[in-house]
Amino acid sequence: LPLPQRLARYVIDGTKEGLFADLDAALATMTPLDIINGPLMDGMNEVGRLFNNNELIVAEVLQSAEVMKAAVAYLERFMEKSETANKGRVLLATVKGDVHDIGKNLVDIILSNNGYEVVNLGIKVPPEQLIQACREVKPDLIGLSGLLVKSAQQMVVTAEDLRAAGIRVPLLVGGAALTKKFTLTRIAPQYEGPVLYAKDAMEGLDLANKLLD
Ligand code: B1M
Numbered sequence: 001l002p003l004p005q006r007l008a009r010y011v012i013d014g015t016k017e018g019l020f021a022d023l024d025a026a027l028a029t030m031t032p033l034d035i036i037n038g039p040l041m042d043g044m045n046e047v048g049r050l051f052n053n054n055e056l057i058v059a060e061v062l063q064s065a066e067v068m069k070a071a072v073a074y075l076e077r078f079m080e081k082s083e084t085a086n087k088g089r090v091l092l093a094t095v096k097g098d099v100h101d102i103g104k105n106l107v108d109i110i111l112s113n114n115g116y117e118v119v120n121l122g123i124k125v126p127p128e129q130l131i132q133a134c135r136e137v138k139p140d141l142i143g144l145s146g147l148l149v150k151s152a153q154q155m156v157v158t159a160e161d162l163r164a165a166g167i168r169v170p171l172l173v174g175g176a177a178l179t180k181k182f183t184l185t186r187i188a189p190q191y192e193g194p195v196l197y198a199k200d201a202m203e204g205l206d207l208a209n210k211l212l213d
Pocket residue numbers: 044045046047048049051052058059061062064065097098099100101102103104106107142143144145146147148149150172173174175176177198199200201202204
């Protein structure tokens with residue numbers, strides 16, 4: 001198989017055998033982010049399709065997730081890091097009821113490498129925990145991730161709860177089940193502060209920079 005297809009295959013098959021050598025080979029011509037957004041994401045999307053068709057079970061998808069995480073962790077050391085620190089503090093979480101964290105952790109890596117201090121609260125974070133952390137951390141931006149359809153609704157509830165707690169720190173939202181339209185028509189009206197939608201981690205960084213730089 002050609003290199004890009006091989007890289008997608010590691011994710012689809014959930015195997016790391018040969019992965020790191022092939023990542024090194026890919027790094028000769030591609031940036032770490034292009035490798036993640038290209039062949040590795042292609043693999044993940046295929047996993048999602050197979051899972052949807054009942055051709056993969058959860059345990060197999062977990063193995064694919066492990067490979068994706070290992071690849072991202074390996075590639076992180078080759079990413080460009082900005083020298084400027086302290087562009088702002090970001091509180092990051094996957095919303096209540098949702099365990100998907102690969103995309104959120106990618107946002108963490110990219111923001112951290114570009115001068116932001118990120119406090120990552122992890123997965124399944126209920127609004128109360130977010131509100132509590134907000135008071136302690138005093139972030140300049142709150143980032144919410146969610147991949148399930150029900151997570152989009154959970155973001156609406158989270159925005160309402162944050163507003164009720166008097167919080168108006170800008171919100172950055174992202175994740176597969178979300179759209180810009182849903183963000184603007186359903187989440188934003190429930191919140192006092194600005195609400196921004198990012199389709200991927202890089203756009204998240206761009207939006208954070210526009211807002212806080
Ligand atoms: Co699940 N899962 N999963 N899963 N899983 C999806 C999301 C699904 C679409 C698969 C499918 O059926 N085709 C489907 C959702 C259906 C729906 O609601 N419409 C699904 C389901 C159903 C489930 C379970 C319910 C399955 C079950 O138990 N029966 C269950 C849910 C558990 C729960 O959350 N309560 C479940 C569990 C799992 C695993 C644990 C096995 C595993 C997650 C492991 C982990 O994350 N640690 C898993 C995986 C791996 C997937 C798929 C295959 C891949 C997700 C992924 O990591 N993509 C996924 C199918 C798919 O997405 N194609 C699927 C790679 C990642 C880099 O992309 O997270 O989208 P993503 O992030 C992107 C953008 O979305 C954006 O930037 C990133 C790119 O740069 N982004 C942000 C994300 N967050 C952002 C935040 C931002 C900005 C941008 O600012 C703050």
